[in-house]
Amino acid sequence: MAEHPAYPVGLRLTGRRVVVLGGGQVAQRRLPALIAAGAAVHLVSPEVTASVEAMADAGEITWHQRPYEDGDLADAWYALIATGDTEANARASAEAERRRVWCVRSDDADEATAWTPATGHSEGVTVAVLTTDARGRDPRHTAAIRDAVVEGLRDGTLVAPHHRTRTPGVALVGGGPGDPDLITVRGRRLLAEADVVIADRLGPRDLLAELPPHVEVIDAAKIPYGRFMAQEAINNALIEHAKQGKSVVRLKGGDPYVFGRGMEELQALAEVGIPCTVVPGISSSISVPSAAGIPVTHRGVAHEFTVVSGHVAPDDERSLVDWPSLARLTGTLVILMGVDKIGKIAETLVAHGKPADTPVALVQEGTTAAQRRVDATLATVAETVRTEDVKPPAVIVIGEVVKVGPTAAAPRE
Template sequence: MIAPSVTPAVEAMDQITLSVRDYRDGDLDGAWYAIAATDDARVNVAVVAEAERRRIFCVRADIAVEGTAVTPASFSYAGLSVGVLAGGEHRRSAAIRSAIREALQQGVITAQSSDVLSGGVALVGGGPGDPELITVRGRRLLAQADVVVADRLPPPQLLAELPPHVEVIDAAKIPYGRAMAQDAINAVLIERARSGNFVVRLKGGDPFVFARGYEEVLACAHAGIPVTVVPGVTSAIAVPAMAGVPVTHRAMTHEFVVVSGHLAPGHPESLVNWDALAALTGTIVLLMAVERIELFVDVLLKGGRTADTPVLVVQHGTTAAQQTLRATLADTPEKVRAAGIRPPAIIVIGAVVGLSGVRGLNNS
């Protein structure tokens, strides 16, 4: 590398031979490829001229068509290497490169891969609500599905993007409303996959966090149906984060626990040790707990949690309809009812909720 001056970062590189001086004729002796990337057009012209005399490939950064070679805008994706040339128009090739990469990620352009299983099932976590928070892999597999079996919680925009030939099956489990029994869901996954379809089971959040995902894995495995699992961004962490609250913070809490509130304290099928939970000093994240919030608050207060423990309630987290409510543990039930908070909602209990908001965080 030849340059009249260099940055400390370049100077620290040990993979290059560096000459800190101006270019002079003869510097390309022994080279087979050169890049003229100075801010002086006259120097770039001289470098290209020497390259032409010596039959050397030379890229000219400022005027690509004046060089003897052009570097493609390139990227790698899922085992593919893609390069784009646009007649020396660097910005155009870069824009097209980015469009192709996005199309591959979204499944608009399909590159058949080993995780797209004809006659198989993919359990895909749809994330906490914002359609942009699904993983790249999850979105790609969703775009290549023949059948999508979807819950209520995944972002509806993801379903709206599907091609018209895709069969979408509503497996919504709306609390206290219509529901599709788990056995029926398992049967649909198996039947559609056995018909040779690639089936995506789309769930909100992460498929293995209170989503019965592993029950579906076991059912498919028992039926001989291959399954791949695509983790998702769980609402238990993402929703508080988007509301400006971390579930852990150095010197404040070294633990957090995520608890399902679908069963009340004292229910014979509940596996939660509420006394132990109340004794923790860390963060508690309650999912599916709004309908029984009075019971959960009561058991935590009786177990030793202080009445003034800060609480954050977030409804429709990470979406345009997001609403937040701050309270103390003691007055949370009253405030939740007064605000008309309904599922889906996340309840965060702990000192981290008391952290002062940072202006501008998540457009706050």
């Protein structure tokens, strides 16, 4: 048998009896996949790990709290033998052979009638890797191949064209704060599958260079009709390309719903019946301070953080922000799109009780190679922005967390 490679097959175990002998680490690793496959799992073992016991308590498996007995594999479709008793494993393996039950043995693969491949999943596809040469099995090698294939499918570096008709539609993809490595796995995969990408200026621009030549890339910042018509023009572009049967990705900076007008775009698509998928992104309100060494919360310093848009000044009638209430908060205040309004914002916060010496950090071009951090206080931040020539995009952090660093002593509660 060892001279021939294993024959790969996918077992459909929904509702079918599967027997697992042993309740240790091997069973703990294998059980979730069997449960996900819908198998009726019966586990036989005097003792089990805490995680396996939790599966039994939740009704996901049936636990028979005793050692293996002859007859346990009756009516089973599949068996996993993973006890610490070699003699019991051999008896169970012999029973599986008699009953024609496919059997995996964790202690002796040569005595098994089936092997467990290294498996991974990516958007409806299961990748299973088996070593074809039984005499040279190397689990680490097969696992490494599995990981490389799954990672390539997830991040879009390994693209398998769809040969069946895809449902056209739009994906609103949050690209994260700027570093191309910080886009989500799903977002990167959808980018790799797109026919059209409509990209924001603040999206991860480096990813656009990786797209195949046939992908049409549209710069949302350059869509015509003027500043006040720009969002309507973007909505129209999304609709137009999706109606042509194309797969469209709207690549946005940060998260689509954090000051990203993502809901406006989704509503426009919904009005004309175009399906839309929303892929969350890492918001710059948290990630950029983190990249600059600033935690937005910290034990004993800040138990809350508030994210505010600063694109209109506090005294602007269009402002929806309750600045007096924010001045009374003791936690962290994160301001996006507020560089040119920070002087008025700081003045308003101080006027309503925020100490003038409250620390402020401005992080420009966060997570990119051009990132820089400039520190100030509420009293000095307006002048600092001018003298240091701080430009958008920049995330502004106000609060005591600005002074927390990796060498700071642990604060008292």
